[in-house]
Amino acid sequence: MLLLRDMSKYDSDLDLCFSALGDPTRRRILERLARGEATVSELADPHDMALPSFMEHLKKLEAAQLITSKKQGRTRICSLSPTAFVPARDWLSEQSTIWEGRLDRFDDYIQTLMEERNK
Template identity: 55%
Template sequence: MPNYSNDLDNTFRALADPTRRAVIARLIQGPASVSELAKPFEMAMPSLMQHLRVLEDGGLIRSTKQGRVRTCQIEPLQLQRAQDWIARQRAQWEGRLDRLEDYLETTRKDGDTP
């Protein structure tokens, strides 16, 4: 199995959770404080903070603290890296499926199929 970078592994691990995907969707609209991010979720603040740490470890967000307010914002570069990886996988599979389709079409024309 190829050795993928830890950054990409952490990114996909972070995106595996629906709460974290919802946080990302919100942050795509613009920066938000932790308390603002917590509003739609029925969970304790330490639980949300754990989700935010996973997102930061995955390189998807960064946070800054000014006074008592911690503000989070999206890190688009890591999302782009994940999108690029997915696009490469899709291109490989589309190529394979196109070759399979060509092969099946050729064998059908040659009368090799029942």
Template identity: 50%
Template sequence: MLNQQLDLTFQALADPTRRAMLERLTRSPASVSELASPLAMSLSAVMQHLDVLTGSGLVLSEKTGRTRTCRLNPTALSQAETWLNARRTEWEQRLDRLGSYLDTLKSQGNANES
């Protein structure tokens, strides 16, 4: 299912540490220890966050020598953005329809009201 992808993406985005890592990666690719250095937790914990991020597809990484370089993958990001955008758009369209419906009611009401 494609929805499973959204599960993983939103779940990954739900943690402030992981969002901080993503914000770091929007500036430039980084190694695991570069990602870890500003964070007040063990390297192992950062690795586990990184697993969530790569598991969701939000982050790609490859290893050269003994360092792993991580970078943002915008595809998964824009998929989540698309879902949110669709919801907001549908909601606004509904509001528009409701608006004109209310307008109709109003003019009808003027005719029907005693």
């Protein structure tokens, strides 16, 4: 099964994704793009930052496959990637599920202890 054979690719995808999400400027960009596509200047406008610095953030988002972009004439239009948050959400859900499953087992254990005591 693929899942167990080579996690490293998925792993480095998640590295890029979560690291990209770990910066407030980049989350602002994603929040903006969730509402619709925008050009580089439109995105940069609310951010008090030199354009080349801002572009670095866009590059990271694109490397993390969180956004896509295409050039139209002299302007570049950026969009949120349709599957942007899927890998991150999946990882978080999986861990939560495991965690919650463990709590249930703990409840079972307590339950068993109580029953033993009441014999």
